[in-house]
Amino acid sequence: MADLVLIAALAIAILMLATWVVSVIVNDVSIVDIVWGFGFVVASWAAYLFGPLDTLADRPLLILVLVTVWGLRLTGYLAWRNIGRSEDRRYQQMRKKSPDAFWIISLFKVFGLQAVLMWVVAVPPVVTQASDGPLYWLDFVGVGLFAVGLFFESFGDFQLARFRTRPDSKSGVMDSGLWRYTRHPNYFGDFCVWWGIYLVALAGGAWWAIFSPIVMSFLLIRVSGVLLLEKSISRRRPGYEAYVERTNAFFPGPPKRRA
Numbered sequence: 001m002a003d004l005v006l007i008a009a010l011a012i013a014i015l016m017l018a019t020w021v022v023s024v025i026v027n028d029v030s031i032v033d034i035v036w037g038f039g040f041v042v043a044s045w046a047a048y049l050f051g052p053l054d055t056l057a058d059r060p061l062l063i064l065v066l067v068t069v070w071g072l073r074l075t076g077y078l079a080w081r082n083i084g085r086s087e088d089r090r091y092q093q094m095r096k097k098s099p100d101a102f103w104i105i106s107l108f109k110v111f112g113l114q115a116v117l118m119w120v121v122a123v124p125p126v127v128t129q130a131s132d133g134p135l136y137w138l139d140f141v142g143v144g145l146f147a148v149g150l151f152f153e154s155f156g157d158f159q160l161a162r163f164r165t166r167p168d169s170k171s172g173v174m175d176s177g178l179w180r181y182t183r184h185p186n187y188f189g190d191f192c193v194w195w196g197i198y199l200v201a202l203a204g205g206a207w208w209a210i211f212s213p214i215v216m217s218f219l220l221i222r223v224s225g226v227l228l229l230e231k232s233i234s235r236r237r238p239g240y241e242a243y244v245e246r247t248n249a250f251f252p253g254p255p256k257r258r259a
Contacts, residue, residue: 004047008126011046016115029091037074043122051129124201124209131204142199149192156185181252
């Protein structure tokens with residue numbers, strides 16, 4: 001298993017280094033967001049192709065399919081949404097602090113940091129490439145949870161993209177569809193996806209890899225997901241505070257009645 005983790009680390013390092021070079025050429029660090037999902041696909045395929053199993057074992061192939069479907073969907077969506085737009089405001093603010101040295105600072109503070117996080121979170125699908133046991137009920141529970149997550153993530157993104165085509169989208173609040181039950185259906189979907197992937201890895205004996213979905217959950221809820229997004233959105237969108245009062249932040253639930 002240690003060899004698989006090292007293979008994944010090398011694959012991620014090569015991908016992120018190449019992406020950093022491109023970001024310097026095009027002067028846009030935002031492309032790192034597009035590569036985020038694709039990095040898990042690369043790490044999982046590297047472990048699959050160079051792993052110890054010679055046959056098409058059920059669980060390694062299953063988890064490879066799950067990660068590939070999730071990663072390519074996310075990469076395709078972010079590429080469609082971001083390509084041709086200006087650099088994300090987060091990276092613009094970082095660039096303003098050190099405009100002359102940002103090109104090298106971004107290698108460590110953006111690409112290096114995300115590479116390490118990607119490597120940590122990718123452990124379950126990577127180490128599962130050494131699992132050659134038969135599938136059983138826990139694998140299917142994991143697939144079911146993954147499917148729920150993929151639904152929330154995909155349809156949440158689709159509904160938000162459709163809302164952004166409306167003339168009032170820049171000042172309005174998306175509060176219909178899945179967004180009526182949770183303020184962040186796409187982040188909740190990501191949460192379910194990675195806990196589902198972990199259950200498949202758990203069925204293969206990788207119980208110790210539970211740190212992966214925990215780290216991803218922490219990132220989604222407390223770091224780069226819900227908390228970061230909502231720091232400024234209430235100032236930019238009238239009516240968002242009322243939306244917060246009646247709608248769950250993360251886990252879906254019926255809208256709350258206002259007093």
